[in-house]
Amino acid sequence: MNKSVILALGLVLSGMFVSAQTLDQQAPQGFDVENAAVSHGKIDTIQYPSKTVGTTRKALVYTPPGFKKK
Structure with missing residues (x-):
């Protein structure tokens, strides 16, 4: 028990x-x-x-500068 108290105290202090x-x-x-x-x-x-x-959805599409559809 004593070792577990020391270990817990050490963990709390090291977290600081x-x-x-x-x-x-x-x-x-x-x-x-x-x-x-x-x-x-x-x-x-x-x-x-x-x-x-089963419905129509919306989406945002980013196109980079200079992008052209083919």
């Missing part, structure tokens, strides 16, 4: 020093501002008949 991530890091300045130098694709909404569900 181990962390999955640090919380004091800041995101880089301007990370959330759109960059005009980066080309952007397009997002379209399509509809398709679903045999599984």
Whole structure:
């Protein structure tokens, strides 16, 4: 019993020093501002008949910049 108490205490104390991530890091300045130098694709909404569900479903489709249908 004494060994299990020491083991449990050791696990609790060791958990205080181990962390999955640090919380004091800041995101880089301007990370959330759109960059005009980066080309952007397009997002379209399509509809398709679903045999599984038996209704018409909607989906979002991203096409990269410069994409052309053949």
